[in-house]
Amino acid sequence: MSQRRVAITGLGLISPYGGDLPDFFAQLLAGESAIHFLRTEDIPRPLTIPFVSCPNFDVDGILGRPLASTMDRFAQLGTAAAFAAWADAGLTRGQPAESRENWGVAWGTALGGTLAYEKGYRELWQKGRERVSPLSVILGMNNAANAHISIQLGLGGVSMSHTVACASSAIAIGEAFRRVRSGEAPVMLTGGSDAPQAYGVARAWEALRVMATGDETTSPQACRPFSADRNGLVLGEGGAALVLEDWDHAVARGATIHAEMVGYGTSCDHSHLVRPEAAGQERALKAALADGGLCIEDIDYVNAHGTATAEGDPVEVAALKLVFGEQASRLAVSATKSMHGHQLGAAGAIEAIVTIMALREQALPPTAHLQEIEPACCGVDHVTSARRDVPVRAALSNSFAFGGSNAVLAFRAVAR
């Protein structure tokens, strides 16, 4: 079967700024941070961390109370994002005119329904109860989001979840891309969601000593990728979704095409669980370029994984320099986690959307709060000021996970 072109016809996310997708991207272009100081009511020691929330997320309004009651927060965020992407693609949730028996869902989540599990543990061990809610299993299971999405959108093809730490949704998007390109599915709904504010999860990340610190005043600037004074990542909750569609199918129904997805590369460092390797990332970058029929001269922007950890940022820049060589110095790079935080299993999808919006709007968002670049992170063209208006023909989105799994997505702009 000949390879199909893959159109991106739907984008949706639950914005930490509280608005819609255009507002989300405008906030990023302006360098505005969504990071705030979170103080929980946990006893005896509340969480006091910089965090990114979705405070205006109207769960009942979007999903309805009965449906929302059967979901953990991660599935609520994911399903709502999927509804937004579906609507953006101009697709209906009612009885469709054509069969959707081979349309599918590929979803990413690093944590699944952790809040539901944690609630159960509290009941058992903190309150001394002998049993937990009968809904605990279906709330907690990692495939809850994709299952709900398939049911709600009436999609009868593959429905799968990918759990690959911080690369979860990038890999979900890549696997969805392959299914559309091969002709197996004309439409795939893909993306990711996570809600890492569970007490135990946040404490576990603290124990790794990779979390940024901050208070009410300093939290908005707490995440400073590539900066000489960076001090770690900032967790956040979120959900983001994309509709990938067979190009001819999209054109035939008159859909708006935001961008073309052309390549997907993945690799494993196969060396260490948490220490990234430039050679592994280099392989994923080269694989994505080759898969997309792209050369390094075609790439005008890279949305970096850029978590602001001591280990990760220099290795990512080293990998880019290995791949782009002399072209690296003109390669525009930014890490938007500096503003929207790190949504773990949703991060790849959020950043894929940022990359597609950059192609669509021909404007690059910055790495916020980047005053002095760490010497080991120099050698690429860091976008440090708000909104850079430049031609963007093709772009990459990097996601590099604990465990050494790497994923790179490649997109091309379309004439508008």
Added chain:
Amino acid sequence: MTRTMESLGLIREFLQDRLGVAPDLVVSDAQLDTLGVDSLMMLELMFEFEDRFGITLSKDLNTPKTVGEMVALMDQLRSEQS
């Protein structure tokens, strides 16, 4: 408050909280599935019932179809186990 009113109150409270059902719709002859109580929500409602009244339901109970049948079941079990 009578036992029956307590049982009906619990069902109304549960359905409003979990499914957003207005209490005045939760009347004796209302079908539970029409109100949105599927098999999962029935498990959750039974769990809530056991919790609230400190009783244990056997696994082979006939599943009630209406609010009235649910109330009657609750009353009967509470009477037997009190």
